[in-house]
Amino acid sequence: MKFLKEISNKAKVACLLLVGGAIQPVIGQDNLVPLFSEDKQQYGYVYEHDSLSYIIDAKYEKASGFDNGKAVVKTDEGYLIIDERGRKLTRKPYDYIGWSNDLEGTLPTFYHGELMAFQQDGYWGLLNSKGKEVIKPLYHSFKKFVGGIAVVGIDNPNLGRKQYGAVSTDGNEVFPLVYDFIEPLLINPKLYKVGHYGVGGKRVERLFSADGKELIESDYDKITAFSNGLLCVVDKSGFKAVFDQKGKQVTPFKFTDVSEVRMPRYLVTNRHGRKGMLDVLSGKEVYQPIHKHISFSDSSYTVESFPEVTVANQTGKALYTLRYDSLRNVGENLFLYEIEGNQGVVNAKGEVIFYDEYEHVSDFVGGRSIVQKRGRYGVIDTEGNVVIPIVYNRIEREQENYFRVTNGHIDIFDKNGNNITKDRYPFIGKISSDMYLVQRDRKYGYLDRNFNEIVPLKFPDAEPFLGDYAVVNTGDYYGVINKQGKWVITPILDKLQSVSEGLFLFHDNEAWGTLTADGIEMYRSEGVELQVREGVVLSRFRGKYGLINDRGDECLPAIYDSISEVRDDHTVFMYKDGKRYFKYIYGKGVPKPDAYKQNDWIGEQTEGFAPVKMYGRYGFVDFLGRLRISARYEAVKQYSEGLAPIRLGNRWGYLNKEDQIILQPFYEEAQPFENGMAIIKKKGKYGVIRQDGSEVLQAKFDKIVPLPTGKWLVCEKKDRVGIYARNGMKGIYGKYDQVEDVGNDMVITLLDHQYGLDRIDGFSVIFPKYDLIKFNYFDNTFMLYKNEEPETVMIGVE
Secondary structure, eight states, X not given: OBOOSOOOTTOOSOOEEEETTEEEEOOSOSSEEEEEETTTTEEEEEESSSOOSOSEEEEESEEOOOBTTEEEEEOXXXXXXXXXXXXXXXXXXXXXXXXXXXXXXXXXXXXXXXXXEEEETTEEEEEETTSOEEEEEEXXXXXEEETTXXXXXXXXXXXXXXXEEEEETTSOEEEEEEESEEEEETTEEEEEEEEEEOGGGXXXXXXXXXXXXXXXXXXXXXXEEOXXXXXXXXXXXXXXXXXXXXXXXXXXXXXXXXXXXXXTTEEEEEETTEEEEEETTTOOEEEEEEEEEEEEOSSEEEEEEOOEEEEEOTTOOEEEEEEOSOEEEEETTEEEEEETTEEEEEETTSOEEEESOOSEEOOOBTTEEEEEETTEEEEEETTSOEEEEEEESEEEEETTTEEEEESSSEEEEETTSOBSSTTOOSEEXXXXXXXXXXEETTEXXXXXXXXXXXXXXXXXXXXXXXXXXXXXXXXXXXXXXXXXXXXXXXXXXXXEEEEETTEEEEEETTEEEEEETTSOEEEEESSOEEEEETTEEEEXXXXXXXXXXXXXXEEEEEEESEEOOOOTTSEEEEEETTEEEEEETTSSSOOOTTTTTTOSEEOOOBXXXXXXXXXXXXXXXXXXXXXXXXXXXXXXXXXXXXXXXXXXXXXXXXXXXXXXXXXXXXXXXXXXXXTTEEEEEETTEEEEEETTSOEEEEEEESEEEEOTTSOEEEEETTTEEEEEOTTSSSEEEEEESEEEEOSSSEEEEXXXXXXXXXXXXXXXXXXXXXXXXXXXXXXXXXXXXXXXXXXXXXXXXX
């Protein structure tokens, strides 16, 4: 401690002390204050008013202010207690007089002006104001008295930490020296949290009064106090309950949080993200914890509810009801919800499986979900039990009942958490043709889909199975084996690579080529370099490219600047000297450089035919540039399902690939066929026809849109919409603002901002009266949302 070295004799305020850079008032006698003597370099005591003469000589290294006529000073022998005449009250000097929890640089203060702890030879005891030892030096720490008791501690070498007890002002033991902590509650210093540290340093707490009476007897994880005097107690499962200061339990342990609000009469409760309210005076729940938000003003509170979500079947029968803002079906009778950015899963009974536990939760497949927590992954079951510990870098599904687990290496776990491969393989490939490529000790082999070792690990190099065959290396040469591990192509080639099922690319003795599983060479070249590209082979010669199809046939010579990937209709685009060509990869011949020069325009090809414009008219050419459909039409569209829309006389019809008009041009518009049907326009209205011209839907609609589910969305009567089955036999006429086909002959409808449910035959299952309807793909049920208006309650000023 450091004291001021100058004190004005005219000062009319209490002496100030400078402690650790902060000015603090001296505690104690108004008139007698410590002063530092520059001459003696010691502290003494003077009157603060008008005299600088020392009443008590300057002979102390340190000196506190007087408290109830007593002060603590330090001499070269140690610490003493003196009275206002400078007389020693302690019989001997001590190593320190104060408290073990005194902040560094602060002054020691007597408890009620009567008691002060002391330290001697590393042990602490207690003195009274007369200097008598009330408690002998027995402890390794002695904290300030709070609420009539002081916490004392001893070092326990067996535990490697202190153990604490408590004593009263008369020296009697209130708490035995067996606890890891004893702490007073801030709101009531006569209540103490007492307990131990459990596994992992987790606290276990109980509540005692200052006279040692146990108020809350069971062990709990945490006890905190509210400003209104109630206590929040956390049990071992993490749930919270409310107790009063007498230890009486006010609520059951069912809350995940309890918080204070601006009105002291109430507490807001939280259970898995949903809010409730507790009346402190009555101890009753005003609102169960099922609400979205509860807010307070000076004179009222407002309760905002979650939407009521009724889960119904396809007949409209209500199965059960939940209350959440947003629900997503993630398993049978399991729903993922989100509140304030935290995710949870609830079952059909409204039981929360977990909340705010994971950052990501995948759909439950086979009763299992992959979850993420703090960047690590694991697997849980439908009850929230951890099946695969959440410690791995990555987890992927491997078939329905297995998981690919990565943590530096790869292992396969089953749905019960059993490690099937047990660190046996540093590498496990993805399943391919019901086989797994695996590696150990730099050798490759194969497992079947049940992880049985079918082909021994003996190959220095190997590829995954593609169909019935796999390319392997013996160390010197490459060959091909079947799923029994027998040779199909003898290992005599320098290099071998799978192209497609039963076709392989080889490089041997400077020659490149393709080979079938029967050993038949389909192509060979000494100078052309080959490389596999998505089921075909790209050839390269002197900077130019060609193509070998998946049958092993050379379909394009290496003369092109670039070649596109193979499209779904087995065609590719080739580019040469700035011109674009196309080719059907199974067709014979290649287009000549001037194949398309007679055309004014050429469009995208489909089904081997490309639309062209010649002399102001349109027709079709094949990939060789040959005119296959005469250029005599006003306009054409692409071929689809063997027919192309063509226009003659400002009307549309349909043409086959033999240049025969199958459906005469009398439509105002015509779209390409898809799945045997096409949208047409006649007399200003749209309809749907079949390839023989018969009507699926009469031409009476303002608009028709094909849906991904195969049905037809129709628009009529001033933008009202309906929906019809693919064959047009069943449907809902245009009477709604919006319809959503969920793909099971059920349709979600919207009318005047309200949602309903119809069957595809037009039968109304649920009249439009809900704020939202969602479809559950897991079990073909529907979630019917109904919002509620917030409730505001006036309660007056507290």
